[in-house]
Amino acid sequence: MTTRKDLTVGEALRTQGISRRGFLKFCAATASMMALPPSSIPAIAAALEKARRPSVIWLSFQECTGCTESLTRSHAPSIEGLIFNVISLDYHHTLQAASGDAAEEARHTAMKENDGKYIVVVDGSIPVKDGGVYSTIAGMTNLEILKETVAGAAAVIAVGSCAAFGGLPAANPNPTGAVSVSELVKDKPVVNIPGCPPIPVVISGVIAHFLTFGLPELDNLGRPKAFYGTSIHDRCYRRPFYDKGLFAETFDDEGAKKGWCLYKLGCKGPTTYNACATMKWNNGTSFPIEAGHGCIGCSEPQFWDAGGFYKALAEPTGNFTTTAGVAVAAGAALGAASGLLNRNKQKQAGAEHETVTADNLEKEQTS
Template identity: 65%
Template sequence: MQGPLIDTLARQGITRRTFLKYCATLASMMALPPTAGRAMAEAMAAARRPSVIWLPFQECTGCTESITRSHSPTIEGMIFDMISLDYQETLMAAAGHQAEAARANAMKENAGKYLLIVDGSIPLKMDGAYSCIGGRSNVDILKEAAAGCAAIVAMGSCASYGGIPKANPNPTGAVSVSDIVKDKPIVNIPGCPPIPVVMTGVLAHYLTFGSLPALDDKGRPKSFYGDTIHDRCYRRPFYDQGKFARTFDDEGARQGWCLFELGCKGPVTHNACATVKWNGGTSWPVESGHGCLGCSEPDFWDGGGFYKALSAPADPLKFAAAAAVVGAGAGVAVSFANRAKKSAARASHETTTLADLEK
């Protein structure tokens, strides 16, 4: 697959019109002006396979599965194929020293220009011994690869925020990419896994404008993570009307009412699931009847339980009974003290008689 992207797409049966439509859609999804679609199409069509190095650390390969499989063979998958993916352990044919050599080679040939994609968190405990590739720790490989890259894409919640490996008590000392690399532009694409079109959207933006898209305070592209799931949810009217499913198989659940009471984290989760959906727009978690887990937010795993409503206590009350007993005890003790004070006052009271007054 050599030459500009448009040639490769044409060989695979993608027409110019389809490609332009796709670019226009992508531009509108990213809230860019209409002209950006055209610019994007031109830039992407002419793009000559930027070198991409994908480093897998403490991860489950779910992010790779999401990008490469769930959308295949859609245009997103193909564009993803079009980049020069010089190192991706799951996808590459090479293995062992050959694979490591490919990475070293790509880093050398494209020094300062390659895009670094990272999925998985980086363990820091025991000098990073919890996760090693070719005898080198993840943190060591990341520092080396980050030094020569143009930008970093942290794919998935683990690379973005530490994710599930960082869940309490974080046995491996897992951290995110941005905890280690401070001097390179980093875009976080959190999600467990993230939505494929977000990935291609960021890639298209990078190819077109040579920069990363506008990011929010958590390093996520604003265009995809600007709204909460709750605000864009098609079940939102039921929330506003106070109509809730109370179990997964009650009348409310069958009517498609709001899943807030079943622990939906939509109100505090920023992601594009509600608008972009999954598997080519087929469905998304809430549409298939399960509340949002909040997977694109930092520390979602320790958010007080997936099936507890946001307004419900995150933990069972621990001190309530003890506090009630102490409070009642204090009340009784004070009342005894008050009674003693009254008795003492009564005992020391000297009765005034008429004779006293006449003195």
């Protein structure tokens, strides 16, 4: 008998009532969002059709469950949501029915049955200070669980900025010594899907890519280039206002009402690489800038400590007034001292100056 676990992705989708047309539409959408040519759509469809539902072990460490919320709640049941249903999610604190020993047993069983083939999804950072005691599950530290689980994994997907870069738990002063997955996992491929939270379609898109063509092409921060290849600023619908020099100066002035650029209000769009401006949120409704607030750069490393959400990128972040004041005073004092010294030299030179007459010169010549 074929159990639900043995179904291919294509079969599983059909049991969910997804038509062939709907399936191909999803493949086309996946191809376009991953910037693949249309000719790759049949390849995606064929690969997805045949792909075994991968076993996914989802580890939640120092996180807020926002990433899971993003994935499960933001959409009305959609095909991206369903592709997530058709993976075999064998372990996930928040979503699984089992608890206690039974839950841990599920993780061990999945690891044993799919050794070398399962995907580990991590959300949340891992505390390493004081032996990692700041976050434990079933008596094990997050660090121990991660090492144990990753050992037999095919790949690790770090979902959310905490797992990808340390995120909020790692923000200054980082009391728990929180680190990202990629700082700990060196021997397995790690895909970072940062964001606070990340865009749900991006998570399912990366899984689809993994099933069809293997790991996607990554940028220097380990993010899939297809989704993190362009900055928010370059794809922002308010970009023309930036170029025209039309800026909102406060959140309630005329400029803000007219939808002008939020650069001066601290928008981090120019330095933030993510797909929000094109894929948008809440079923494609809008994204933060469209709602009237600047981008806070949540998919970049250390976004929490990157100089203040409301400080424009051009503004200095330090407290330079005191230093500059001292420098002005020191410069003036030293300049005056040096000036006085020069004056003295002048005076001395004047005092020591001997007048030379024509007679003196003649004498010098004859002597």
